[in-house]
Amino acid sequence: MATFTLSIVDWLILAIYFAFILGLGYYLKRFTKSQEDYFLAGRKNSAWVAGIAFLSANLGALELLGMTGNTYKYGMYVAHFYWVGAVPAMLFLGLYMMPFYYSSRIHSVPGYLKLRFDERTRVLNGIAFGVMTLLVSGINLYAMALVLRTFLGWDWNVSIIVSAATVAFYVTLSGLMSAIFTEIIQFFLIWFGLFLVTILGIVEVGGVDQVLKNIPASFGTLWSTSGDASQNGMEITWAGIVLGLGFVLSFGYWTTDFLVVQRAFSAKNLRAARMTPIIASFPKMAVPVIVVLTGLVALVLAKTPGSGFALLQDGGKINYDSTLPLLIMRYYPHGLVGLGVSALLAGFMAGQAGNISAFNTVWTYDVYRAIINKNASDANLMWVGRISTVVGVCLSVVTAYWAMGFPSIMDYMQAIFSWVNAPLFATMLLGMFVVWITPAGAFWGLLVGMGTSITMFLAVKFQWIDPARITLSSAASDMAVNFWRAWWAWLVCFVTTIIISLFTKKKPREELIGLVKGLTPETARDGIPFMKRPEFYAILSAIVLVILNVYFW
Amino acid sequence: MKPIWYFVGLFLTVTGLVVLASGIYDLINPPVEKTVLANLHAGVWWGGIILLSGLLFYVVNRKKTVE
Numbered sequence: 001m002a003t004f005t006l007s008i009v010d011w012l013i014l015a016i017y018f019a020f021i022l023g024l025g026y027y028l029k030r031f032t033k034s035q036e037d038y039f040l041a042g043r044k045n046s047a048w049v050a051g052i053a054f055l056s057a058n059l060g061a062l063e064l065l066g067m068t069g070n071t072y073k074y075g076m077y078v079a080h081f082y083w084v085g086a087v088p089a090m091l092f093l094g095l096y097m098m099p100f101y102y103s104s105r106i107h108s109v110p111g112y113l114k115l116r117f118d119e120r121t122r123v124l125n126g127i128a129f130g131v132m133t134l135l136v137s138g139i140n141l142y143a144m145a146l147v148l149r150t151f152l153g154w155d156w157n158v159s160i161i162v163s164a165a166t167v168a169f170y171v172t173l174s175g176l177m178s179a180i181f182t183e184i185i186q187f188f189l190i191w192f193g194l195f196l197v198t199i200l201g202i203v204e205v206g207g208v209d210q211v212l213k214n215i216p217a218s219f220g221t222l223w224s225t226s227g228d229a230s231q232n233g234m235e236i237t238w239a240g241i242v243l244g245l246g247f248v249l250s251f252g253y254w255t256t257d258f259l260v261v262q263r264a265f266s267a268k269n270l271r272a273a274r275m276t277p278i279i280a281s282f283p284k285m286a287v288p289v290i291v292v293l294t295g296l297v298a299l300v301l302a303k304t305p306g307s308g309f310a311l312l313q314d315g316g317k318i319n320y321d322s323t324l325p326l327l328i329m330r331y332y333p334h335g336l337v338g339l340g341v342s343a344l345l346a347g348f349m350a351g352q353a354g355n356i357s358a359f360n361t362v363w364t365y366d367v368y369r370a371i372i373n374k375n376a377s378d379a380n381l382m383w384v385g386r387i388s389t390v391v392g393v394c395l396s397v398v399t400a401y402w403a404m405g406f407p408s409i410m411d412y413m414q415a416i417f418s419w420v421n422a423p424l425f426a427t428m429l430l431g432m433f434v435v436w437i438t439p440a441g442a443f444w445g446l447l448v449g450m451g452t453s454i455t456m457f458l459a460v461k462f463q464w465i466d467p468a469r470i471t472l473s474s475a476a477s478d479m480a481v482n483f484w485r486a487w488w489a490w491l492v493c494f495v496t497t498i499i500i501s502l503f504t505k506k507k508p509r510e511e512l513i514g515l516v517k518g519l520t521p522e523t524a525r526d527g528i529p530f531m532k533r534p535e536f537y538a539i540l541s542a543i544v545l546v547i548l549n550v551y552f553w
Numbered sequence: 554m555k556p557i558w559y560f561v562g563l564f565l566t567v568t569g570l571v572v573l574a575s576g577i578y579d580l581i582n583p584p585v586e587k588t589v590l591a592n593l594h595a596g597v598w599w600g601g602i603i604l605l606s607g608l609l610f611y612v613v614n615r616k617k618t619v620e
Contacts (some may be wrong), residue, residue, distance in 0.1 A: 009575040013568060020564050031554050044620050049557055184557050185564055192565070192603050200590050330589050335575030335596050339568065 003153045004329055010338030017342045018166065020185065021349070025170025025178045035381045038175035039107055039361045040266050047272040049184065051279030054263040056183035057354040059190060061347025062143045062413075064291060069320030071295025072302075072311070074233040074479070075219025076552060077241075078295065079288045083222075085245040086284050087545045089254035090277040091538045096517075097255055098264060100432050102273040103514055107265070109258040110366040116431045116515045117507075118439040119370060124446060125424060126366030129258060130359055132420045134392060137355035138399020139413060144348035145400065150312075151325045152341065160400050163345070167353045168393040171360070172386050176266060179350075179357040183263075186346040187283075193343025194290050197324065200331040201297030211293065214300045222552045235477040244483025248490040252421035256428050259358040274534040281541045285548065298323045352396065360388040415457050418486040423449025423493035430497050433517050435509065441501030449493025456485045559614040565607025573600030 006014075032038050045053075071078045106112050110129065114122035145159040170178040205211050218225045218232050225231040226238035254260060254277065267273035301309035309330065312322040328340040364385045369376050376384070427446045430437045459465045460481055468474050471484045513519050530536050576596025583591075 009571060013571055016564070016567055016571070020560070024560060028554070042620075181557050181560065185561060188561055188565060188606075192568075192599075192606075196595060196599050200593070200595060203593070204590060331595070333576070333579055333584065333588050333591060333596050335572045335579075336599065339572055342568075 004151050004325075004337055004341065006152065006337065006341070007334040009335045010341065013335070013338030014342055014345070017189070017346065021170060021182045022166065024181050024185075025173045028170075028174035028178045028181065032174040032177060035378050035385070037177065038382050038385050039364065040262075041175070041177040041180055043266060044268050045180065045266045045272070047267060047275035047279055049180065050263050050267040050272060050276040052187050052283070053180040053183045053266075054260055054276050055280040055283050056187045056190075056350060057260050057263055059187070059287065059347065060140060060351030060354075061147070061344045062140055062351065064190070064194065064344070064347055065143075065147065065321045065324050067291040068295045068298070068324040069322070071292045072299050072323050073320050075215065075299075076222060076292060076296070077232060077234040077236075079222060079292050079548075079552070080241055080245055082284055082288050082291075083545055083548055084241065085250045086254060087281045087541060088246065089251040090281040090284065091541060092251065093255045093261070093264075094274045094276065094278040094534055095538055097428070097432060098274045098277070099270065100515055100517075100520065101261065102265065102267070102270050103520075107365045108362050109256055109261055110362060112515070113427070113431070113442070114366075114370070116512070117442040121427070121439065121443045121446060122366055123370055124443065125420075126362050126370070128420045128450065129362050130367065132416055133259065133355045133359045133362070134395050135399055135416055136413065137352050137359070137392070137396040139403050140348060140351050140355070141396055141400035142403035144345070145404075147321075147325065147344065147348075150322070151329070156404065160397060163349050163352070164393050164397050164400075167349055167356060168390055171353050171356050171393075172389045175360070175385060175389075176262065176357045179353045180263065180266060182346075182353060183350045186343075186350040189339075189343045189346045190290075193339045193346075194294075194324070194328075196336065197327045197331060197340070198290055198293045198297070201294055201301075201327060204331075205297055205300050208293070211296050211300055214303065215296055219296070219299070220552075222549055224553050229471075229473045229480070234479055235473075236471075236480040236483065237473060240471060240473070240480050240483045240487075244480075244485075244487045248422045248425060248486040249418065249483060251429075252423075252425035252486065252490065253417060256424045257417075257421055258362060259354050262358050262361065271528070271534065275537065278534050278537045278541060282544070285541075285544060294327060295323055298327060352393075356389055356392045356396070359392045360385045363388045363392070415482060415485075418482060418489060419450055419453045419457070422453060422486040422489040426490045426493035427497060430494065430501075431516070435512065435516050435518055436501060436506055437497060438501040438504040438506050440504035441497045441499075444500050445493045445497025448496045449489050452492040453485055453489035456488060460485075554619060556614050556617050556619045558610050559617065562607050562610030562612070562614055565603050566611055567607070569600050569602070569604030569607050571600075572596055573604055576600050 036042055067078055067081065101112060104112060104115055106115065110122045110126040113125055141160055141164060144163060145156050148154040148159040149156060170182065202208055202211065212220045223238060226241060229235045229237050264273045264276035267276050301307045302311065312319040332340050364381055368384050369381065423446055426449060427442050431442060456470060460467050467481045471480045509519060576594055579596060580594055
């Protein structure tokens with residue numbers, strides 16, 4: 001197949017990108033003086049900085065490539081991941097959960113579990129999160145090397161080592177602060193580097209109307225074909241979308257995954273922390289302009305005789321992830337190719353940096369200080385944070401090479417989230433809003449919930465049970481099974497936690513002040529006008545969400 | 554320290570300048586192998602948009618410092 005040929009201008013743009021992020025890491029080191037600076041970027045960020053970083057930590061290249069390809073495969077249903085599958089959870093985090101997180105001055109999400117429940121629940125979640133983060137980081141690294149080899153012909157080892165070393169350099173030097181700075185650069189790079197593909201694609205096809213006219217009818221709707229799973233490309237009903245994606249997976253990810261929540265912890269005050277996910281919800285709703293529209297353009301081009309556009313084939317299977325790189329290759333001249341490749345690289349590297357900065361914090365506070373050295377000094381914690389960054393990057397590299405030997409583990413990315421985040425959301429929800437939930441209930445509920453998710457995954461993989469029993473529908477795509485598995489894991493954790501809490505010892509109420517609704521003073525409004533409050537922006541965001549869903553019904 | 558928006562401005566300015574220059578070069582010396590829609594000269598106007606955005610961020614934030 002044809003590969004990108006990088007000209008000297010393209011290399012120059014790549015060099016500028018690397019020089020900037022390495023230079024930023026070095027520049028920020030002088031401002032990283034305490035553990036608060038290193039792990040929480042000094043808690044000085046404005047809502048806008050934290051908000052864009054919050055979104056960027058999630059906007060990895062793997063997601064951009066995967067979702068553009070998924071749109072080609074499933075149609076506009078992919079927009080659910082960005083709208084109903086994200087925005088309600090982001091607003092809920094900002095409005096209701098952030099006051100408990102931020103006001104308790106914790107360093108990590110497992111830190112909340114320690115305050116609300118006990119040490120064992122914190123350590124269980126800390127270890128599960130650490131393993132998940134390194135797996136995701138390694139798979140991300142592997143995916144990047146795969147893309148660079150396929151489209152640029154670059155060597156595996158060079159791609160993996162150069163990007164891992166770059167991330168290790170700037171995160172080790174200045175921690176979360178450099179991760180956030182590079183995430184914001186990445187945000188702009190992705191928009192300027194990839195939005196042009198959408199524009200040129202629409203111009204070639206003849207307008208958005210022509211795009212929608214030339215795709216199968218069910219590919220251009222969001223809900224109208226969701227009554228019957230066999231009538232839409234994703235083979236899922238509205239119940240699966242709402243319960244699995246919209247509720248459990250989405251709330252589980254956006255409200256409990258420390259990778260994104262850590263960005264809100266870096267905000268300068270409670271109002272900025274609450275605004276962080278609410279601000280992020282606006283650009284989140286705009287991301288389908290790149291991924292969904294581009295995927296649909298690719299679908300139209302592939303169906304147009306003589307367009308010369310066709311996705312790659314790997315061993316007779318269509319490689320859907322090739323959609324975006326092939327369109328870049330189709331439209332971008334030299335110079336812009338360098339910009340597009342930098343945008344993809346930035347997406348991969350920022351995703352890895354986000355995982356590593358979350359890993360080093362959880363490892364340092366929720367494993368090292370909780371189990372190994374309870375009286376660690378400020379300097380010692382920073383030292384451990386730096387060491388765990390390097391070790392985390394090295395383990396990611398090992399995972400990447402492991403993934404190279406078993407390429408199918410890429411398919412397990414969604415599954416990994418449902419193992420850890422889905423049950424954790426039940427624990428958090430009960431912990432924050434129900435006073436009588438006990439530490440024993442939380443620990444065993446979480447353990448049983450995680451076990452349920454992993455067991456269901458294995459049961460489907462090794463064909464011990466029919467996937468239709470999980471999805472409650474005869475048509476069951478892999479995506480539908482993921483959504484429904486997350487729902488069952490959440491439900492099992494939720495019910496188990498409640499039942500065990502009924503029979504076990506409760507924490508004294510005075511220890512729960514500031515951690516549970518009903519025992520916490522309402523958020524102070526102190527005369528802030530309504531139009532400056534998080535509630536106002538959340539209402540605006542919800543209105544936009546409703547309009548988009550109704551328009552594309 | 555300088556705010557992140559200052560660095561965003563600097564980065565977009567430098568990158569936009571390179572893309573614009575490359576687009577103008579292609580306009581004057583059209584490449585033999587053309588991409589689809591090469592006649593739109595995307596490098597010129599897109600590079601210009603990046604450059605202007607970068608300059609805006611840079612000018613607004615060049616004298617600002619944050620804690």
